[in-house]
Amino acid sequence: MSLLTRHLPTNRPALVLAPMQDITDLPFWRVIHHYGDPDLYYTEYFRVHVDSRPERHILRSIDENPSGQPVIAQMIGQDIPALVRTAIALQKHNVVGIDLNLGCPAPIVCRKNAGGGLLRHPEQIDAILAALRPVISIAFTVKTRIGYDSPDEFDRLLEIFTRHPIDALTVHGRTVREMYKPVLHYDRIKQAVAAMPCPVFANGNVLDIPQAEHSLAVTGAAGLMLGRGVIRNPWLFRQLRAHHAGEPVPHPTRRELREYIDRLYRETWLPEYQDHDHVAKMKKYLNYVGLGLDADDAFLRDMRLARLPEDFFAVCDKHLLRDDVAFAPNI
Structure with missing residues (x-):
């Protein structure tokens, strides 16, 4: 065995x-x-x-x-x-x-x-x-x-x-x-x-x-x-x-996805990071998060331009806080 x-x-x-x-x-x-x-x-x-x-x-x-x-x-x-x-x-x-x-x-x-x-x-x-x-x-x-x-x-x-x-x-x-x-x-x-x-x-x-x-x-x-x-x-x-x-399946919303990104940002931050270093690390995760998020890849396109935390979170807010619908409709 x-x-x-x-x-x-x-x-x-x-x-x-x-x-x-x-x-x-x-x-x-x-x-x-x-x-x-x-x-x-x-x-x-x-x-x-x-x-x-x-x-x-x-x-x-x-x-x-x-x-x-x-x-x-x-x-x-x-x-x-x-x-x-x-x-x-x-x-x-x-x-x-x-x-x-x-x-x-x-x-x-x-x-x-x-x-x-x-x-x-x-x-x-x-x-x-x-x-x-x-x-x-x-x-x-x-x-x-x-x-x-x-x-x-x-x-x-x-x-x-x-x-x-x-x-x-x-x-x-x-x-x-x-x-x-x-x-x-x-x-x-x-x-x-x-x-x-x-x-x-x-x-x-x-x-x-x-x-x-x-x-x-x-x-x-x-x-x-x-x-x-x-x-x-x-x-x-x-x-x-x-x-x-056979239990109810949770259907997280885009707003909850935004909260996940916040948590991920906090947990992955290190004292030695410069702001742009941490944003670069977060993009590794966001490349996956953005899969299928929108038909024209607008989220990923905007995210690639972000360099500083304020730019990073502005992109997240723009795409994830505009409505409160399920972010993954295939689930």
Whole structure:
């Protein structure tokens, strides 16, 4: 039996917060805790190489976890001794599992044969999994894309994953080359569900309840890992729970979305920030919040011009306080 199973709900699909570097950090966890926790948090990835040590600011997410919900620490790298050393070190903290990132598509990461770049080297993945499993006494999970260049590569990758006793597999249904294009290969996630003896989480293209229902229905996944959808709509975990339980689903308004942005601004502020630095950081979140907010992308267009806090909040007020309707009508 998977070592992760006891940390997952038994009466509905699991809801998992995706790791997004420099986005889903401790301040964001605090915000999500206010609106509705996932069943499982994944940390941002710990960069692992010959001279690395676990980054303190990511360790704080574990040690100061505001929710009490279980946490999995994610690693990214390709040096086996360093990965082993880091996995051992991370188990000294309050985590229920260690995850290996095989999905990050960032070119700078792939050039180092880490993250999604490792998908070009299945034999190295095989060796890494073989080395890590014996030193991880808690759950050992993998987050992967379905290939580097082609979805056809997933057959070979899945053959490797099934040979190792991992406790969960998260499948982002795109190749590295596809980045975040609209296409999602649900058939490959379904293939993993059929082949793996452990829970499989579907990742990608879930911004609302209908998309969540579709992903679960066509893949048979044990749960959903959500990233961009939760940044856009921090009520999403709560909405999905209510929907599954047959309870009334909350429909937040644009005014409540404006309050979410206020809370996010307060939580992510650091004393060393200059005003323009903080606005720049907030834009990383607002790029997701603005998805589908208006048909002509006027909110995002205006937001890109904001440099100072007064400009930033003026844009928010202009677009979010003009009426009090639901901001996500598809929910």
